[in-house]
Amino acid sequence: MSIIEFVFLLVIAGICGSIGQAISGFSRGGCLLSIVIGFIGALIGMGLADFFNLPDFLNIRTGNITFPVLWSIIGASLFVAIVGLMTRRR
Numbered sequence: 001m002s003i004i005e006f007v008f009l010l011v012i013a014g015i016c017g018s019i020g021q022a023i024s025g026f027s028r029g030g031c032l033l034s035i036v037i038g039f040i041g042a043l044i045g046m047g048l049a050d051f052f053n054l055p056d057f058l059n060i061r062t063g064n065i066t067f068p069v070l071w072s073i074i075g076a077s078l079f080v081a082i083v084g085l086m087t088r089r090r
Helices: 003-024 031-051 069-086
Strands: 059-062 065-068
Touching: 003 031, 003 059, 003 065, 003 069, 031 065, 031 069, 065 069
Parallel strands: none
Antiparallel strands: 059 065
């Protein structure tokens, strides 16, 4: 994996994480947190898709790595919604 492919994956994860935050309505942090949420969302989303035997939609392949965009957005919105419910409001 080259550095350009890695940066491309970071950008895709950041976009998916920020879309997930926008869907759930709870937003904290900046760009780095959106990238982390995008990767966590990909793990959660693919886990749910495997558990329920759902097909892969809208995958982006860079190099030899496939990033599940749709499941990342769904997983990120679920993760952010759960974190938003567990944290206190100020």
